[in-house]
Amino acid sequence: MAQRILVILSFIALVVVTIVGGVFWNEKQEQVVNNAEAGVIGHGSKSGGTVKKSDARRTEIESMTANLPKGVQKAFLTAYDDGKKLEIAFVGTSALGKGAGGWSDMVEKQLETAYGTSFVDVVTYQYDGGSSGFLTSSLAEEIASAGYDIVFLEGFTLEDNGEISIDQSLVNVGAIVDLLVSGNPDVQIILQPPHPIYAAVNYPRQVEQLKAFAEERGLPYFDHWTNWPDYTSDEILQYLTDDNMPSGTGHQLWAEAIMNYFVAK
Numbered sequence: 537m538a539q540r541i542l543v544i545l546s547f548i549a550l551v552v553v554t555i556v557g558g559v560f561w562n563e564k565q566e567q568v569v570n571n572a573e574a575g576v577i578g579h580g581s582k583s584g585g586t587v588k589k590s591d592a593r594r595t596e597i598e599s600m601t602a603n604l605p606k607g608v609q610k611a612f613l614t615a616y617d618d619g620k621k622l623e624i625a626f627v628g629t630s631a632l633g634k635g636a637g638g639w640s641d642m643v644e645k646q647l648e649t650a651y652g653t654s655f656v657d658v659v660t661y662q663y664d665g666g667s668s669g670f671l672t673s674s675l676a677e678e679i680a681s682a683g684y685d686i687v688f689l690e691g692f693t694l695e696d697n698g699e700i701s702i703d704q705s706l707v708n709v710g711a712i713v714d715l716l717v718s719g720n721p722d723v724q725i726i727l728q729p730p731h732p733i734y735a736a737v738n739y740p741r742q743v744e745q746l747k748a749f750a751e752e753r754g755l756p757y758f759d760h761w762t763n764w765p766d767y768t769s770d771e772i773l774q775y776l777t778d779d780n781m782p783s784g785t786g787h788q789l790w791a792e793a794i795m796n797y798f799v800a801k
Contacts, residue, residue: 602800605756628690642791667692667708680719694730732767
């Protein structure tokens with residue numbers, strides 16, 4: 537009799553273990569499936585969203601703009617992040633050589649090739665005169681109202697030389713900067729001097745004052761004079777025309793200096 541009871545109890549225990557085990561197994565399987573589904577939806581993201589892949593093009597632009605001031609580099613990256621075209625303006629005197637194979641023509645084409653015309657648009661504004669005339673011209677208002685992201689501004693130092701004092705020239709350049717900022721408070725302005733000329737005396741001192749002005753205003757200053765031969769040497773003559781404007785060789789040198797600035801190698 538006792539043996540029969542033991543058999544019955546063993547059978548009941550086996551049935552209970554089987555049922556409980558089955559329930560446990562089903563729960564574990566459901567948990568595994570749920571976890572797997574959750575993993576597919578939220579893999580690598582605390583918020584449950586998909587992970588954004590690294591942007592190779594953005595990294596490339598960041599590398600290409602490595603030589604530029606941080607604010608200018610940020611303008612490139614912000615435009616890219618926002619999916620907008622970056623608007624760049626070259627502004628200056630006839631030393632830009634617009635339409636005559638000058639440095640502005642060369643750099644405009646090379647920049648658009650390097651970054652792509654779908655991303656950058658470069659426009660050149662050339663004014664044949666000094667800072668006083670430019671400041672009161674419709675061209676100055678036109679440039680300011682366009683609201684460019686980056687303005688590469690040539691100081692009017694050479695055109696102003698002998699016409700107005702360097703102090704007044706710098707006041708005018710400051711007013712031009714203020715006008716550009718009024719058109720776009722986020723504009724990035726890079727100031728550069730005109731080209732060097734042979735055996736000049738007062739002009740190099742005025743260019744040093746332009747550089748000091750840029751530092752005082754917190755403006756990036758692109759000093760391309762370091763790329764030219766010494767202005768006191770005869771060597772520089774091959775880079776200038778008889779009327780002290782950049783020759784073809786001079787424009788090429790100037791263009792290469794600017795391209796190395798805008799596109800790091």
